[in-house]
Amino acid sequence: MAASQLTGMSSYIKQSPPLDFGIPYVDSWVKDRTIIVTGGASGFGAGFARRWATNGATVILGDVDVEKGDALARALRNETGRESAAHFVHCDVTDWQSQVNLFKEAIRLSPHGGIDTVVANAGIQAKDRLQEPGDLSAASPSPPNLATVDVNVTGVLYTTHLACYWLPRNPGSKPCNMNSVPGKQTRDRHLLLLGSVASLAPIAAAPLYATSKHAVLGLFRSLRATSHLQGIRVNIILPYFIDTTIVPVIAKVALAGGGMGKVEDVVEAGTRLVADTRILGRGIVVGPKMNVKQDDSGEWHLVSKNEQGSTKTALWEVHADDFEEVEVFTRRVVKLLYAVELARGWVGWATDMLTLVRNQIFGQR
Secondary structure (H helix, E strand, C coil), X not given: CCHHHHHHHHHHHCCCCCCCCCCCCCHHHHCCCEEEEECCCCHHHHHHHHHHHHCCCEEEEEECCHHHHHHHHHHHHHHHCCCCCEEEEECCCCCHHHHHHHHHHHHHHCCCCCCCEEEECCCCCCCCCCCXXXXXXXXXXXXXXXXXXXXXXXXXXXXXXXXXXXXXXCCCCCCCCCCCCCCCCCCCCEEEEECCHHHCCCCCCCHHHHHHHHHHHHHHHHHCCCHHHHCCEEEEEEECCECCCCCCHHHHHHHCCCCCECHHHHHHHHXXXXXXXXXXXXXXXXXXXXXXXXXXXXXXXXCCCCCCCCEEEEEEEECCCHHHCHHHHXXXXXXXXXHHHHHHHHHHHHHHHHHHHHHHHHCCC
């Protein structure tokens, strides 16, 4: 495909070029931003909050765990010496009104009256019994526990819906632009989604969790092609198994002897995406740190840390070339469908409309 075509598609769908992790960014770019983090009381959310509040942001922690969330917000205010550093707001992401209240409270608490970044971080992995139905012969058998889907899908969709309303209304913000100057553009419009390696691969023992995280990836890939219409940049982090309480003991047993990722690397990925306003429509997989080297075919190999040309990393970009493949493919198919419509002309349109009216009147399908 010609370079001009790729450039045109990249510009059309407003995605920035594939990430270069060698390009530096500065934590202080988050200074003075107001950031909502759902599930912010522990795990990744707490890691994000601590790093961003330490660097001058106002972080609004939304969580069902009142004790942990309130304690973290108090600690961050004490550590930074800023009353605006962090605030806790009780929020059940599966409850629509609870999320509405979180966003409105964030606006009230924001020093500038707006929201710069929304991090849809809240997620759980409840016990997965989808493939263990038990006895369902009763007249009214109990349904499966879909709490994982409720939190990881419905909750994320609620967060996204509210972000799409409030982010464009952030006072002083401008539509996202891959040519922005991060250190000088304080106000932002950014939605950061949290997927998982389960967004990319099947998790045989946890079909509900894998389904929920596949849904988050689908949401990301859809949003990033159209969110520029509201000036919102959308990015996603997809962690591998990270050493947190969400990973069940049985999974840790299965992973024993291998590598697990660290929360600090997830926070590193999130901070790059939040701080650097030039990054639009990108996804970062976070795994265990390793020393790797790429061969001429593009394949990565695990090597010793002293190997010449090797790189130590825990971060990898995924779906980097979608605009060259998926979106271009989609554009070609749409072009063909449009050609069919042109070929059929007004006669085809009239025929379809008459068929539709007839079916509505006579109840046909």
